[in-house]
Amino acid sequence: MVRIGKRESRKKSRIASKEKERIKESIVDGFEMKGQFSGKKKDLFDSLSKLTFLEIAERTEGLVAINVESRDIRKRPLLFSIIYFDTDRIKVLYSCVAGMSPKKRRLDILSYFLNILTVVGDNYSVDEKEIYQLLQNAIKDMSEYVTLDYERMYAEHDSLKDEIERIKKEEASLRESNDLLSRENYELKTRLEDYKIRLEKYESISDETLSVKLQEWISEHAGQINITDFSKVYEIPESRVEQMLNKMVMKGYLESRG
Numbered sequence: 001m002v003r004i005g006k007r008e009s010r011k012k013s014r015i016a017s018k019e020k021e022r023i024k025e026s027i028v029d030g031f032e033m034k035g036q037f038s039g040k041k042k043d044l045f046d047s048l049s050k051l052t053f054l055e056i057a058e059r060t061e062g063l064v065a066i067n068v069e070s071r072d073i074r075k076r077p078l079l080f081s082i083i084y085f086d087t088d089r090i091k092v093l094y095s096c097v098a099g100m101s102p103k104k105r106r107l108d109i110l111s112y113f114l115n116i117l118t119v120v121g122d123n124y125s126v127d128e129k130e131i132y133q134l135l136q137n138a139i140k141d142m143s144e145y146v147t148l149d150y151e152r153m154y155a156e157h158d159s160l161k162d163e164i165e166r167i168k169k170e171e172a173s174l175r176e177s178n179d180l181l182s183r184e185n186y187e188l189k190t191r192l193e194d195y196k197i198r199l200e201k202y203e204s205i206s207d208e209t210l211s212v213k214l215q216e217w218i219s220e221h222a223g224q225i226n227i228t229d230f231s232k233v234y235e236i237p238e239s240r241v242e243q244m245l246n247k248m249v250m251k252g253y254l255e256s257r258g
Helices: 002-025 041-049 102-119 128-145 151-169 171-176 178-202 207-220 227-234 238-250
Strands: 026-037 055-059 062-071 077-086 089-097 124-126
Touching (some): 026 077, 077 102, 102 128, 227 238
Antiparallel strands (some): 055 062
C-alpha cells in the first residue's frame, strides 16, 4: 500500500511538472489605452466580421476579437492575440513563445493592431496621444533589438533617433487633425515593417552557413576572396563577412596571406 502511494505521488508530480513546462512555453504580454465607440456596437461587430480569421464575441463592456495564429499538438492556442473593445478602453493581450524575441513579437502585434484600427476606424476611436506614445516606444524597442554585430544597423538607428525628435515636434499638429494622425501612423507603420524586413535579411543566414559559403568561395577563387564581391552576391554586410573571416583564421580554418 505504501509503495502504491509513492507511485501515485510521483505520477502527480510528473503531471504537475509537465503542466509547468507547458505554461512556460507561452508568455502573455499586452498594452491598453483609452478608447470609445464611435457608433453602435453592431457596426463594430460587422466591421470586424469582414476579417474571417478573427473569432468575435460580445461581452457586457463591448466586444472581443481573438486571433489564434497557431496551436500546440493538443489544438490549444499557443500563439495568439486578443483585443478587447470596451466602452472606455481598448486592451490588447498577446502570447510570446519560448525561443521568440519578445521585442520582435511586440512589433508584429503593433503592426497588426494598427491594421485593425484602420478597419474599425469609423466605429471605434482611440486616444491620439496614447497611440503616438505607443509608436514612439516601439521605435525605441527597435533600436534595442539591434545587436553590436550589425554596425550598419546602428547607423540607421542613429538616423531613426533624429527622426523621433522630428516626430516629437509634430505632436501638437497630430492632436489637431485625425487625418494627419492617420498619415503619420501609416508612415510609422511602414518604417516598422521596413525595419523588420532588414533585420530578417541580416539574420537570415547563420554563422555556420556563412562559414561554409566563405570556404566554398575561397576554394572556387584560387584561395582568395574579394569581400565586396562576396557581400554583394549574398547580400550580407561587409562588416559581418570580415568578422567571420577573422573567426575562421583564429580557429585555424583559414590562413591569412600577407
